[in-house]
Amino acid sequence: MYGIDIYNSKNRHITIGTNKENKFSLDIYQISTKDTLEELLNELREAQFSTTLTSKHKLRLLKILRKNRQAFAFGEEPLGKIRGHDIELYLDVERPYPPMLRRPPYPEILESRKEIEKHLNELLEMDVIRKIGHNEIVEIITPVLITWHDGKSRLCGDFRALNNYTKGDRYPIPRIPHALDKLAKAKCITKMDCMKGLHQNGAKPNSMKLLRIICHMGIYEYTRMPFRIKNAPAHFQRMRETIFKEEILERWMVVYIDDIIIYSETWEDHVQYIDRVLSKCTPINLKISLKKCNFGQQELLALGHKLSGLSLAIDHNTVAAVLQKPVPKRVKEIQYFLGFASYYRNHIKNFSRITSSLYKLC
Structure with a gap:
């Protein structure tokens, strides 16, 4: 079959042509909306795009x-x-489990x-949790907490006791500076983030x-x-490195948790x-947060760094937020500060010598 492509006044793409027997009757076999830059931008308006494109x-x-919608x-x-x-x-x-793994709910103020x-x-609603029935046996219970960050609340379990009794997974998490060193000479950088990563x-x-x-709800x-x-x-991290093993080995992709x-x-x-990358996400139902995507940039912020192919x-x-905190006075506060500072140790000359006395306090 051969055909002729035309666009009507409503911007719809119609392909017409003769059938295989070479009869002269017209056969309309494809109708699709003609893609325009404005239409696609409107559909994907939550994402960020480089202004240099x-x-x-x-x-x-x-x-x-759109193909990978x-x-x-x-x-x-x-x-x-x-x-x-x-x-x-x-x-x-082993059973019987220690009392620390079965704790009552914390007292809550009205706002909480x-x-x-x-x-x-x-x-x-998201199918992340389910209500436990009254006839189900419950051996381990964790009280919930409400935490606040930038004026937004988040619900989480106080899993400290459970974590203490959980066998550790030793799978290594990449060191950020080493992972980002691969970006040398990069002229195009895209960042994508998994939608509520862990909950997926x-x-x-x-x-x-x-x-x-x-x-108090049960x-x-x-x-x-x-x-x-x-x-x-x-x-x-293991899951992502398994899914994108080939892409990581080809040295054009970095994955760090979500x-x-x-x-x-x-x-x-x-x-x-x-x-x-996107074509691998769909078959396993991995969802990307469009509003956290940043496509085709020469320079962008990610993983606590300003990334570009030049530097x-x-x-x-991020540094300013930490500097505004009070001077650490307790061991845990010092440990938190050292953990943050160590994240940027490649940018701090003589880091080990400067921090040696602080590490002795821990």
Whole structure:
């Protein structure tokens, strides 16, 4: 069959042609909306794009993003659940479990109660937790906490006791400076972030029984990986490095827990790399947060650094936030400060000598 492509006044693409028997009757066999830069930008408006991209380059990128639309989380769409990578936790203590693993709920002020109720309803809606029935046997319970950051609240379990009795996962987390050294000579950099990363991982049935939380609303069970679990970062890192093994070995991709960084010297390679990564997300139901994506930049902030192919600099906003904190006076406060400072040790001359006396205090 051969055909003629035309566009009507409503900007719809219609292809017409004769059939295989070479009869002269017209056969309409394809109707699709003609892609325009404005339409695609409107659909993907939550993402950030480099202002240096030409219209041609941006249109090509937007078409790839639309093709891989199912890899992104849009608006109120359900949270993805990654297939085949459920977390499994093991305790290094036998029954009967110590009392520390079965604790009553913490006292809550009215404001905290309202926040707890709001977050529990959201987690139930996202299928991250389920309500425990009155006839179910409960051996391990963790009280919930409300934490605040930048004026926003977050619900999490106080899993310190459970973490103390959980067998550790020794899978290594990459050292950020070493991972980002690979970006030398990169002219195009893209950052993508998993939507509520840890919550996209399911939990094995035996592990769910360990992930039960309690508050004034009753007892709930995490069906997915919660925040503040001892082995969560190691599990998530292993999963991502398994999924993107080839891409990492080809040295154009960095994964750090729930962050993905793609880098290249040419735009042609860059859009192909983005396509490859997104096409691997859809089959396993891994969802990317579109509003946290930053595409095709020459320089961007990620992992506490300002990244470019020419240099690797400190994110001064992060440093300023720490400098505004009071001078550490307790051992834990000193440990926190040293942990933060060590993150930037490659940028601090004679770091070991300067901090040696502080380490002695710990």
